[in-house]
Amino acid sequence: MDGLNESQASTRLIRLHQQVAARRLMPRACRRLNDTIDLIRLRLDVLPEGLYQPVPGLPVRKARRAAGSRSRWTAMEPVVARLGVRTAKDIGSNAGYFPIKLAGLGILVVALEADPRFVRTTTTAVRRNRLDNVAVMALELRTDTLGLLPTTDCTLLLSLWHHLVKELGLETATQLLRGLWDRTDKVLFFDTGEAEMPDSFGLPPMTPTPDAWLTEYLRESCAGARVEHLGRHRAFDADGLPAERALFAVVREPR
Numbered sequence: 001m002d003g004l005n006e007s008q009a010s011t012r013l014i015r016l017h018q019q020v021a022a023r024r025l026m027p028r029a030c031r032r033l034n035d036t037i038d039l040i041r042l043r044l045d046v047l048p049e050g051l052y053q054p055v056p057g058l059p060v061r062k063a064r065r066a067a068g069s070r071s072r073w074t075a076m077e078p079v080v081a082r083l084g085v086r087t088a089k090d091i092g093s094n095a096g097y098f099p100i101k102l103a104g105l106g107i108l109v110v111a112l113e114a115d116p117r118f119v120r121t122t123t124t125a126v127r128r129n130r131l132d133n134v135a136v137m138a139l140e141l142r143t144d145t146l147g148l149l150p151t152t153d154c155t156l157l158l159s160l161w162h163h164l165v166k167e168l169g170l171e172t173a174t175q176l177l178r179g180l181w182d183r184t185d186k187v188l189f190f191d192t193g194e195a196e197m198p199d200s201f202g203l204p205p206m207t208p209t210p211d212a213w214l215t216e217y218l219r220e221s222c223a224g225a226r227v228e229h230l231g232r233h234r235a236f237d238a239d240g241l242p243a244e245r246a247l248f249a250v251v252r253e254p255r
Contacts, residue, residue, distance in 0.1 A: 053097035068234035096122030162193035
C-alpha cells in the first residue's frame, strides 16, 4: 500500500477484516436482541391472567382456553377444507391462535386486534412461526372502521359479539355482523356469550334455547346463509367460571 510500511498495512488490513466480520455479525446479534426483548415483553403482557389461547411457537406452558380453542379448530377445519378457503380474517384475534392455524394451511390471513398486548403477542407468534402469510392489523372494529376490512373467503367472529352488544348495543352489533357478512364470500364462524353472561351485557333473551335463538338470528342477519351448528365448546363466563357455547358456521349459499 502506497505510503504505508508493512506494519501499518497489516494493521489496516486486520481492521478491515474486523469491520467486515462485524457487519456480518450485526444482523444476527440484532435478531437475538430483538428475540430477547420480545420474550420479555411477552412475559409482561400475559400477566396476571396468563395466555388465553395455546398459540404455537410461544414459550408459555399454560393457556386458559386451550381445550376450547383446540375443539373449535377441530370443528372448523373440515369446513374450511370443504369450502376451499384461501383467504380469511379473524376479528378480535386475541393472541393469534386461529390465524396461525389457518396460515399453516397456506391461507392468507388478516388478524384484527385492538388490544396492544395481543397485537404484540400475535406479531411475536407470527415471527416465531416464520409465517409470511399473516397480516396483523391493530384496529378496533367499529362502524367507521368496518370499511377498512378486506373481503375474504372466511371470517371468524368468536367470543366478541356479546362485547359488541355490551359496548355498542344490539342494533349496532347486528349492523357490524351484517357488514362482516357482506365482506365474507364463503363462511363466517360465530360464537358468543349466552345465558351465562350477566345482565350488564344487555344480551337479548335467547329463548327457547340459545342454540335455537342464535341460529335464527344468524339466518336473519346474514342474507343468503345456511347456518350449521358445530357443537358446543368450552368457554368461561364473566367471572372466569367454566361454561359452554355453541359454535356456528354461517355458509353462503351459491348465488
